[in-house]
Amino acid sequence: MPERINNIFVVLICISTTLLFQNKIKGQTSFDSLDINAPKHYYKTVIFLDSYSKPNQQISDKGGMGTDSTISKKLKSYGIQQFNFGFYTPIHTHEEFNFDSTVCKNTHYLLTGNALLLQPKFDGIQTHNLLKLGVGLRIIHNSGKKGVWFIDISPFVTKDVTFGDKNGYLRMANSFIYSYNATYNFNFRIGLTKSFLWGNRNYLPYLGLRFGRLDKVNFSIQIPKSISLNIPINNALRFSVFSKPQGGMFTFSNYDSLYNNAFSLFSKNSKAFHFTRYEILTGFRLDAVLTNNLSCYASLGLSSQNNITFYSEEANAERPRRFLPLKTYFYEKNLKTTGFLNFGLVVRFGQTKSYYNNKNLYDAFDLNNVNTVGDNNSGPGNIEIPIKKTIKRSKLNLVDIQDLIDTNDN
Amino acid sequence: MKGISKIFIIFILFVCFASTIRAQQRDKIEELRAAFISKKLELSTSESEKFWPVYNEFQDKLKAIKRNLRLTYKNLPANFSDKEAEDIIALENKSKTTEAELNKTYNDKLKIIIGVKKLVKLQIYEDEFKKEVINAIKEK
Numbered sequence: 001m002p003e004r005i006n007n008i009f010v011v012l013i014c015i016s017t018t019l020l021f022q023n024k025i026k027g028q029t030s031f032d033s034l035d036i037n038a039p040k041h042y043y044k045t046v047i048f049l050d051s052y053s054k055p056n057q058q059i060s061d062k063g064g065m066g067t068d069s070t071i072s073k074k075l076k077s078y079g080i081q082q083f084n085f086g087f088y089t090p091i092h093t094h095e096e097f098n099f100d101s102t103v104c105k106n107t108h109y110l111l112t113g114n115a116l117l118l119q120p121k122f123d124g125i126q127t128h129n130l131l132k133l134g135v136g137l138r139i140i141h142n143s144g145k146k147g148v149w150f151i152d153i154s155p156f157v158t159k160d161v162t163f164g165d166k167n168g169y170l171r172m173a174n175s176f177i178y179s180y181n182a183t184y185n186f187n188f189r190i191g192l193t194k195s196f197l198w199g200n201r202n203y204l205p206y207l208g209l210r211f212g213r214l215d216k217v218n219f220s221i222q223i224p225k226s227i228s229l230n231i232p233i234n235n236a237l238r239f240s241v242f243s244k245p246q247g248g249m250f251t252f253s254n255y256d257s258l259y260n261n262a263f264s265l266f267s268k269n270s271k272a273f274h275f276t277r278y279e280i281l282t283g284f285r286l287d288a289v290l291t292n293n294l295s296c297y298a299s300l301g302l303s304s305q306n307n308i309t310f311y312s313e314e315a316n317a318e319r320p321r322r323f324l325p326l327k328t329y330f331y332e333k334n335l336k337t338t339g340f341l342n343f344g345l346v347v348r349f350g351q352t353k354s355y356y357n358n359k360n361l362y363d364a365f366d367l368n369n370v371n372t373v374g375d376n377n378s379g380p381g382n383i384e385i386p387i388k389k390t391i392k393r394s395k396l397n398l399v400d401i402q403d404l405i406d407t408n409d410n
Numbered sequence: 411m412k413g414i415s416k417i418f419i420i421f422i423l424f425v426c427f428a429s430t431i432r433a434q435q436r437d438k439i440e441e442l443r444a445a446f447i448s449k450k451l452e453l454s455t456s457e458s459e460k461f462w463p464v465y466n467e468f469q470d471k472l473k474a475i476k477r478n479l480r481l482t483y484k485n486l487p488a489n490f491s492d493k494e495a496e497d498i499i500a501l502e503n504k505s506k507t508t509e510a511e512l513n514k515t516y517n518d519k520l521k522i523i524i525g526v527k528k529l530v531k532l533q534i535y536e537d538e539f540k541k542e543v544i545n546a547i548k549e550k
Contacts, residue, residue, distance in 0.1 A: 030508045031471055034501075038474040102523050104463035144463070183455060235441075354466035356444035357458065386441050 038353075041090035042361055043108055043368070044293075045349040048380040050084040052246075054303050054340040056121050059333060071258055071310070071331045076124035078308060078335060080277075086114035086373040088138070098144070105144040108364065112136040112154065114374030118250055120275065120308075125258070129162045130250040130275065134374045140367060142360045150177040150191070150367040154375055160253040160272060167272060169251050171196065173375035177206050179367055184213050184359050189367075195224065197377055199247045199278035199307060208370075214362040215388045222370050225377060232387040238287040242299075246377050247278030252310065259312055259330065273312035273330075280305040281340060287381045293348040295383050300342070306335035346380040356386065440469070443539050450535045451528060460523045468516040475505050475512075 056079030059072045088110045095106040116132040134156030141149040152175040157168040177191030189208030194201065204224050212218030212230075221227050226244035233239055252275035259273055283301015290296060309329040355361040365384045372379035444462075453461055482498055490498075521529050 030504075030511050031475075034475065034478065034504060034508055036474045036478045038470065100519075100522055102460050102464065102519060104467070145459070184458075354440060354470050355463075356441060356466060357448055357462040358466065359459065361463075388445060 039351045040353075041093045041108070041350075042106070042352050042355055042364075043088070043090040043093075043110060044352055044384070045087070045089040046346060046380055047087045047349075048085070048344055048346040050082075050086070050342065050344040050376075050378045052080065052082040052084070052340065052342045052378060054080050054338050056123060057336055057338055059335065072333065074124050074256070074258065075122040077122065078306075078333075079121035080340075081119040081121060082116065084114060084116045084374075084376055084378060086112070086376070086379070088112045088368070088373055103144040106142050106361075108140045108142075110138045110140070110368070112138055112152075112373045114156075114376065116248075116374065116376055118248070120277070125256040126162070128160055128252060130158065130252065131161045132156055132158050132248065132250065132374070133168075136374070138368065138371075140364045142364055144360065146181050146360075148179040148181070148360055148363050148367060150175065150179065150364075150371065152176075152371055154373075156374060158249065158251045160251050163253050163255050165251075165253050165272060167251070169274075171201070171249065175206065175371050177208075177367060177371070179208070179363055181359050181363050186211060187363060189222070193224070193371075195375055196249045197245045197247050197278065197375060198224065199276040199309065200249060210366075213388070214359075214366055214382065214385050220366075220370075225370050230382070235387045236289045238289075238381065238383075238387075240285045240287075241283075242285060243280060243282040244377055245278055246281050246303075247276070247307075248376070250275045250277075258310065273310055276307075276309045276311070276329075278305070278307050279303045281342075283340070285342075285381075287383060289383055295346045295348075295381070297344045297346070297381055298342065301340060302337055303340040304337040306337070308333050308335070342378065344378070344380065346383065348383075439543065440473075442543075443469075443536075446539045446542070447532065447535050450538070451524075451532060453524065453528075457524050457528075461520065464516065464519050464523060468512065468520075471512055472509060475509055479505050 056077040058077050059075050090108060091111050092109040093106060094109075095104065097104055113135045114132075115134075118130040118132070119127050120130070121127060134154050136152065136154035136156075138150070138152040140151075143149070152173075154173045155170065156173065157170050159165060159168040173193075173195055175191065175193040175195075177189050177193075179187060179189040181187050187208070187210040189206060191206035192203065193206045194203050196202070198204075202224075206223070206225075208220070208222040210218055210220040215232070217229075217231050219229050224245065226242055228240050228242035228244075230238070230240045251272050253272050281301060281303055283299050285297060285299035287295060287297040308331075310331040311329040362385050366382055369379055369382050447465075448458075479502060482501055486494065486498065517529060520532070524532070
């Protein structure tokens with residue numbers, strides 16, 4: 001309980017800090033006096049819908065004994081259907097130049113949110129609707145030189161909404177990353193992340209390396225989030241090959257009495273327990289930019305290292321540890337590799353300030369994309385970064401009409 | 411296995427669909443301008459790091475002034491009054507003055523970053539780019 005209060009406290013401090021920094025950006029007097037409604041932010045408001053699924057597979061316990069075998073028989077099979085709605089929107093952009101106006105620093109405050117509905121498909125029991133709701137804040141600071149700082153605070157609540165249970169469980173995922181752009185072609189990142197992507201709460205070091213420009217072909221290793229080879233075809237189509245973890249921790253109702261069998265002697269019958277899952281997704285992804293503000297993506301591949309567990313905190317605490325070893329999970333199963341399919345639709349709103357060839361801002365966009373909203377590791381992609389264009393020189397010359405055209409006109 | 415083959419078919423269909431779509435970029439010209447100048451100006455890495463944020467800000471402001479003026483003319487009623495005409499002329503004058511001030515301010519900033527020679531080249535390449543755009547339109 002004190003940990004939850006601490007988490008809420010951290011969020012409140014961050015929101016208050018944001019409000020404190022609501023200074024008006026100083027501009028030139030004459031420009032400001034024109035009272036022009038120009039874009040204030042570098043980030044657009046982005047809303048995305050994501051659907052992920054993988055087919056059912058049998059859960060088998062060949063020659064298995066005990067609780068695991070009993071639960072496996074009850075569950076029969078396992079598959080996933082997942083829907084994710086997420087957004088991020090800039091709430092404030094603070095920009096300043098150094099004394100000779102040659103270095104532009106900026107800090108971006110983004111509000112994030114997501115609602116994820118996970119339906120683990122166990123043929124032996126009724127489909128559960130596991131909901132994860134989160135609202136967060138991320139602060140991205142571009143020093144204007146080589147470094148970009150990234151802070152993400154994402155509290156979320158998990159609940160099983162299938163049977164009308166109102167009890168939610170508050171958790172928090174965080175990331176703190178420093179990104180160093182040595183050149184346009186090489187970047188490294190270090191940091192810390194508290195993530196649930198690997199099935200349980202993990203405090204992990206963050207290590208990132210990128211070879212190649214973000215607006216060209218690049219190879220990016222972002223441990224523990226993803227490894228990807230990104231191949232932009234043009235501004236309309238982007239292709240990537242990736243490997244990344246996906247998972248989470250959810251509240252699971254004990255409606256099916258999965259947790260009544262062997263341990264009822266030792267503990268009270270829990271109303272709900274925790275369901276954790278993780279898997280490694282390896283596959284291809286294609287992003288298609290349909291209009292300036294609408295894009296979609298599809299990816300498919302293999303889901304390996306599938307792991308699911310059930311555990312109950314109450315039961316673990318109440319179990320007579322003197323007589324039985326404390327097993328964190330009362331059920332754990334590693335499953336075979338299967339295929340997966342992932343679709344997404346992304347809508348962008350608003351206009352932004354220009355950021356062409358600004359490698360720090362490209363990096364800031366990439367940080368925001370790699371560390372997806374809500375710690376779910378599926379997101380809208382790096383569409384904000386324009387792909388480097390080549391100019392084809394025209395064969396025509398304008399000598400005959402040059403005098404008629406004022407090239408200073410825009 | 412059936413599930414996987416379905417997934418595969420859907421993916422192929424998606425690729426075919428996506429490849430036929432031509433993305434529309436509202437600010438395509440700005441991207442092309444950035445690519446053109448980037449190629450021509452041959453900035454060093456350190457120059458490039460400082461140049462683009464300042465240049466983009468300058469372009470954003472110029473664009474905003476021109477857009478503001480254009481919209482004001484566009485929203486002018488067919489039978490506008492003398493007062494409205496006075497206002498729009500005043501706005502036009504103020505816009506031109508602000509543009510000139512911005513030119514001076516940002517030329518000073520850019521001079522520190524890329525030097526005076528490259529700043530002159532920048533003006534030349536900007537004009538060249540405009541000619542290229544006109545050429546491209548003429549070709550179509």
